[in-house]
Amino acid sequence: MLHDLELLAPAGSMDVLRTVAEAGADAVYLGGKRFNMRMLRPEFNFSDEELARAVKYLHQEQKKIYVTVNNLYFQSELAELKDYLCRLADLQVDAFIVQDPGVAEICRENGLNIPLHASVQMGINNVQSALLLEKNGFSRVILTRHLSLQEIEAIHRESNIGIEHFIHGEMCISHCGQCLLSSLMSQESSNRGRCRKPCRWTYRMSGLEQGGSDEPQYYLAQKDLCLYPYLQQLITAGVSSFKIEGRMRSREQLAMIIGSYRRALDRLRDDPDNYQPLAQELKTLEENSIREFCSGSLFKVTDKGDIGLDGRREPAWNTSARKLTALGEMDFLTPAVEKLSSPARTELTVTVADLDGLQKMLMQEVDNIIITLDSMRQHQHKIELEKLKPILDAHREGQPKIFLETPRIVTQKDIKAVYRLKEWADSSGVDGFVVNDLGSLNILKSERWSLWTGSGLNVANSKSASFLQNQGVERITVSLEISAEEMKTLLAQQLPAEIIVQGPMTAMITDLCLIQTALDGSPDDCSQECMQAHPALLDEHGQAYKIFTDYRCRNYIYYPQERCLYPYLQWLAAWGAKSVRIEGQHYPPKLLTRVVYIYKQAVQESRAGLRINKEGFERLLQLFPNGLTGGRFSCQHDIKVIE
Secondary structure (H helix, E strand, C coil), X not given: CHHHCEEEEECCCHHHHHHHHHHCCCEEEEEECCCCCCCCCHXXXXXXXHHHHHHHHHHHCCCEEEEEECCCCCHHHHHXXXXXXXXXXXXXXXXEEECCHHHHHHHHHCCCCCCEEECHHHCCCCHHHHHHHHHCCEEEEECCCCCCHHHHHHHHHCCCCEEEEEEEECCCCCCCCCCCHHHHHHCCCHHHCCCCCHHHCCEEEECCCCCCCCCCECCCCECEEECHHHHHHXXXXXXXXXXXXXXXXXXXXXXXXXXXXXXXHHHHHHCHHHCCCCHHHHHHHHHCCCCCEECCCCCCCCCHHHECCCCCCCCCCCCCCCCCCCCCHHHCCCCCHHHHCCCCCCEEEEEECCXXXXXXXXXXXXXXXXXXXXXXXHHCCCCCHHHHHHHHHXXXXXXXXXXXXXXXXXXXXXXXXHHHHHHHHCCCCCCEEEECCHHHHHHHCCCCCEEEECHHHCECCHHHHHHHHCCCCCEEEECCCCCHHHHHHHHCCCCCEEEEXXXXXXXEEECCCHHHHHCCCCHHHCCCHHHCCCCEEECCCCCEXXXXXXXXXXXXXXXXXXXXXXXXXXXXXXXCCCEEEEECCCCCHHHHHHHHHHHHHHHHHHHCCXXXXXXXXXXXXXXXXXXXXXXXXXXXCCHHHHC
């Protein structure tokens, strides 16, 4: 195995590519001018002619070239994406690095036999996700940087897929693929290569019972990753490809970094029994880094020590929060009757977080109820499956249909809970599951119940939907990052699509306990502050990003405004939405009942071919004084487009 180790380097130009190859990289990853995760800096991407030269050069040097095709793609981009993939295949690149499973579907349909590597943005956290990808033609997974050594080893032991891991460079504090903060705040999506780095802004902490600093601090600014001291442990855990971050780094810096890791891996290969990391090499890496280093999640959960809280070594970013504008009465659009004359049978789905919410929704005549298993400590309730079973038995094969939603994040250490859920489901009356990761999907797929996807899988095009439908999924939750124009184009593909039309939007999920960070505490000395406090991060405009904590102590950071697509319900129905969903798990019972009543009336009016009443929208504006937003859906809307 030691002779099969790969040192994988980034390159943003031909000069850098030659430099890292000469410094000892076994393979190089890079992006073209389209469809990759560095779209804000096009000068660090390769033209088609440069790609051809890069392939020729690296293959002459007996090295490999991997091309990043790792964006989230919209329906309108698929035709051009297919042509681009075919051109790359003709160049004989050695692999595609992929975030959107729609790329795999395009490759399958067009007979492109290029190896597929699952991007870190795909959020591969557990062995079942790896097994599903392996079964669907992927040869390698780039694991997230939120796994321990033991979890990495388990994924390697229980699968045959290649394991790649980042060992050096900048880190995101958010779980991979689950950050919408840049997308919602600036309309520039981190999942589409245009992140504006809101995790590198300063925030103030509010709402803590025990005080804490009121000074602006860099609560989300994680230190850089450096795993130079732990290469031997990573090899033992099963990592075979060691990846350096930094396609925008200078050739000099990359030459130094690649050289240090090359020498270490060579010494490991030549004399593994006597290998020791060299203190001088580590010192050189530290002296040439802007930020301090951390070891990610290899040995512990991310904590305050992994954050550059004071910002002393944080580079300046020319981005900042914007003052948000909320929806108002003038945002209610009345569609032309002739445009929407055909009544549509759109279902209404409601998400709840406890048995009380379930009981209330059973009396509301909604079509589907989703019970989320991402219970939050602040609500001080947690679903007990044994208490749920009698309710399900009483409604077996009745209306509404009842689904359980798996957590947004399921790492290897969490996966046993999904297996237990499947065992419980075998004797329950549950109608189905809503899954947010590929691992939960792989475990729970069965002919005995329906499978839907949640927003965690971020589906934005029909090819991604087809990939999931081929795994047994019956209904797709559409990405929150889609504009009205893209939504119309997507729904024209006649997908079984559900649209989230109301509720708080999770902007980021992180393992970091922000409360303990603010209180200068350690994770081992938990104050349980989250059980009574109402914490929030405040940006420079005083806009509050509420923080909720689940029972695994993960933090969920919410956008200041709630999503509301009530003004657009009639268009969604006319375009073919199968169902619309209210995310009501954070609403008190009285508020949830009011919101559901408003939407239920609107859905009934739509089914009857009537115009939706503006009064419902006015009531929603009154119920949510902190502001409602259409988010990405309405920020680009144009009447001529969406009609």
